[in-house]
Amino acid sequence: MRKILIIGMGAGNPDYMTVQAIDALNKVDVFFIPDKGTEKAALRKLRTDICARFIKTKAHRFVEMPVPKRAEDFFDYKSNVADWHAEIETNYARLLREALGENECAGFLVWGDPAIYDSTLRIIEKIRTRDEIEFDYQVIPGISAVQALAARHRVPLNRIGESIHITTGRKLAGGYPADADSVVVMLDGEQAFQKLAGEFEIYWGAYVGTDEEVLVSGQLPDVANEIAAIRAERRKRNGWIMDSYLIRRPEK
Incomplete structure (x- = not known):
């Protein structure tokens, strides 16, 4: 069965990585890295730098995830976010099918803590409840x-x-x-x-x-x-x- 680890990577300092998060890094086969364009290259680099620093025993690869832009003109904020999340959900589901092997482990490195002002958990749970892709997932808290x-x-x-x-x-x-x-x-x-x-x-x-x-x-x-x-x-x-x-x- 596919496995997913949603790992809180802290608020920007690699020293904020917990021991539990470092252990989780070393179990991951594929890291899905958000691609938000050149202006967010520093955020991508932080993720790859964290992996380079803390992964010692596990061969791994990176797969970039295109992140759609949220509409700037809208009448209803929640509907706008829901539409945006639906696009992200489609991208995530496709990558889980195409880039993650049946018995492999995927890693999502989430800024801060996955449970505080981040939608990765909601999106992954929606994919799981559709029963189109069989997987289990675990959440690793981080310093927010x-x-x-x-x-x-x-x-x-x-x-x-x-x-x-x-x-x-x-x-x-x-x-x-x-x-x-x-x-x-x-x-x-x-x-x-x-x-x-x-x-x-x-x-x-x-x-x-x-x-x-x-x-x-x-x-x-x-x-x-x-x-x-x-x-x-x-x-x-x-x-x-x-x-x-x-x-x-x-x-x-």
Whole structure:
């Protein structure tokens, strides 16, 4: 039977690879590597560098997976994502049939942790439930950007007796969650933090754990423009950016 290992590779630093993840790497015959174009070449290189560093005993090969672009013009966000995932699902299913032998093991190296803001698990499970390809899969957790961000800023995510709310910039643009204390924001391409009214403190980081890492923290009115400028410059320089932030009202 075909096997699939969905491996969390951490937030960008190869040192974030867990022992369990390294053991999993050494069981893989075929690594499926997302192909998102030249601007994301650095993300592909990180995956291949991790394999070169940690795989010691297992012969393996790489197969590139074309990743379709999500439509930029749409009326319904969830429908747009569903259509995009359906295209990815078709590509994954084809590769599992054509590039993975009956008794081989495939590896998907997922940025951060596969269970946090990633759709690989959903897509693989949909393929499995169609019963067109027989396989089993296992999930290997990784160090997420959420964990790495807090560690690099040396702050706990929660405050005593309070909750942690993880959301997106798209949701934050609708207003700060009324019942939330600490809010972790991911995928904020529009920098929704700039539109918040009131007093907030922010802990922001991009490329956390890598040589490109940049961290900014402070009172939101004092650092919002600095974060926006750094974000724009780094995205232009590298062609991509992965950033996240913790934001909350000052403790009374």
